[in-house]
Amino acid sequence: MTFKSLLDIDCGIRFMYDRLPLSSSSARTMLLESRAMTSKREIDLRYGKLNSLYNKECREIASKLTCLKDISNTIGRLGAGAVLDDIELFEIKYLATVSRDVAELMQKKRISVVNLPDLGDVMKILDPDSLNIPSFYIYDSYSSELAAVRKRMKALTGLGDRIPDENQARELAGLQQKNDELEEGVRRELSLKLSDKAGKLGHTLKNLSLLDIMIASVAQMKEMGLCFPAVVENGETFYKGMFNPAVKEAVEQKGGRYVQVDISFSRLPVTVVGANMGGKSVVLKSLALNQILAQFGLGIAAQTCCVSIVDKILFCIGDDQNAEKGISSFAAEMLAVNEVVEGVSRGENMLALLDEPARATNPIEGTALVEGLLDVLQHAAGSTILATHYNIVNRNVKRYRVAGLKEGKMDYSLIETESGDVPHEAIAIAQQLGVNKEWIESTKKYLN
Template sequence: MLDKQQQAAIGFAYIIENLQTCSPFGEELARHTNAYPCEENARLCRELENVRLLAETIRSDAAREALSAAERALMQLKDVRRSVARSREMTLTDVEFFEIKRFLIKLDALAEAFSKIPCGERLNEIDIHPLPHALSIVDPDGMRAMTFRVSDSASAELAKIRRERKRVDAELRRDPVEGRDALEAERTLLAAREESEELRIRTEMTRAFAAYSNEAEQVIKCIARFDFALAKARLMCSRGGSIPKVYANGQRVLLNEMINPQTADALHSSGRKFTPVSIELLSGSTVITGANMGGKSVAVKTLALNVLLALCGFPVFCGEAELPHFAGIHLLCEDMEDSLGGLSSFGGEMIRFDGILSEIKTESTALVLLDEFARGTNPHEGAALVRAAVKYFNNRRGCFALITTHFDDVACCAPMHYQVIGLKNVEPAVLDAALAGNDASRASVLPKLMDYGLYRVASDVNPPRDALAICRAMRVSDEFMRCVNAEETKQ
């Protein structure tokens, strides 16, 4: 799957940062989320169903109060997992008992709120219930106070020692005090006896609580899953999206009207709008052609993001999504390259590409995304490399490859071919009028005229010639463009 750098590049880290989990358990689950392995497709589908049910509940006015109560309770939970685990190994301290007692009291409130959520009983692998027997161990008096001290009722000996300490303390507060040294020695002795008795009682309490530690840990896991799923559902409701269909033996990737929230937000801040992208991939190679500023890279990253989200149990930012349960996602694009110890960018790209070829041999299904593959060499050799890649992936069973390129005679080798719409639908007069300003204004206006959507074309259709149109639109030197026109005429 994609590494952390690649996840950040496609906008996955941005999604995680924008999740609003309420508890430390849900936050940790979100921070360490991973794609479900193929053998856990059923679990993935159950998680997606949980998100769907919670999104449906969020949209219901009748459930608003119960959800708000559950979220308030989640926010008040502290992480007690270390103390719970320690109860099986050593005697807990007063502070640890306080943390556990507070957690169990807050758990009561969460369990009550959870029981009132309409879809609560239908959520898969989520059972949030109170632990009354465990609570009675750490709060034997049933006062439910947010403090902890070994109670006098825990043993007659402890109660007797504390009464004696109170008597001695009262005598020491009198002034003057006769026999102060003897009283202070007695107080020291009583304090030691009290500490010893409290330790004995805490050891017994620890042993008693440890019997419920496994159940407590299971409830905490359920809390984490609930919090995480609820955050994903809220994200889906606030940003729009849908629940993907992820099939164990899927035969196609279908993503309609997909967006990339990170890119969309960046465009929105500059007064522009993200163009939703729709695409279908079948086993083998699919090629996207278009001008270098035509949005091919955005399409690749948007597809990578939404596929990864689906495999991690997230809603996707699409109108509709269907895909196989991929064993691996592999991405090779320009902004993730480095010199690899002095190698050229092309050399580094080839090393990574070879690594991808090795990895997909062990994967039953794989998604391979190559953005402007082999652009770092001359066009003749670059086109040959891309054609070879297209043919190679055509013959790899279970491999879905998406390759973007501006080289000619590549798409003809692929079963499916898409082009970026670009300036195709912009009338020349409209383009000239919009770009009539100075250099700075032309640079800002042109992207607004570009249509970054995709449309399917025949495999033998050559890449669009937007590059020259862009040069003319940007008012590149007339003298230079006459040279370009002369060269174009020769071809």
């Protein structure tokens, strides 16, 4: 799972990515191309580093990283023996300059979350006159012959308004050609001297980008009230006070109050029941979001939590009908759920989140399909959370229901329950929405 491949999951991960205050384009590229961590040791190490940064003032460092660009192609060309042009040599020098400045700030602030190699030898090569500026130029000090050619060219071009005669023009053209040849020779020599430093240049770029990601992550944690997770392998996942920042912001912008939820699960399938508009889909979205955040070392949207590592996330939500492919809602849904079943049969350690499977068919067969699915999921290596409208009698599941309407207001919190019955709140919710009274009264006759 790459971060980029997960961005289109409708769970709020793009919202989190867009709100992550990364300073550099290099860090953004690194995050998008990074793969989910699946080792507890690796994830714990990342969060340990974030924790050590949490109380540090990092704005100066973030400012230094603002102009850091992804020059991995340039570094790759250098390592392959290519002759770099002036722009590429400038990129190398600028990277060395940023690394030096950031290293000094890290030492001053006692930050040691990444190791930045000493690029002093690179600076000596690209700054022979010790001017200590990030720009690059093929200096005269690289070649006495080049310096002499440039001096003569300057003399010939410093004639004021007088146009050079034919001999001077011919000499100037020859000098320009010689200048170009000598400059190319300098570029070749510099590239050769730098080629064996490509490895540590790449390491520097990677670690500066990672530092940027970690600083941005800590800033986001503070801004959104995110937490550090405990992480386990093949254990119980639990969230206390779980929320979805994108949904929370939307609710609060409308003057509403967002309700955080508590939930826990392991290998036993979990069902979440409740009326429409009861928040079941938001629970699934929040679980998907936080699983992604945890395995990419970002802050978790909860008060406290413990997350079990998975190798794969499958999130089945919404209407996937495709007229062009001739696939109905039900067919698309069955194929998506079947991917979960096939994954279970292969023993994949996955987090499967299913929003009302089999809803696109009749209730009798739909209920049977869900009951049968829960039987199959008993053998899952990972975890499955399934939101449904159907009354489920399967005993080998853990059950939650949305608290529902209380005194005319919806309580979105989750309650663990023994019953698989779905709350009958559709009519009450419809009344709250202000639908036609005649329709409501006519409907009630069929419920009695």
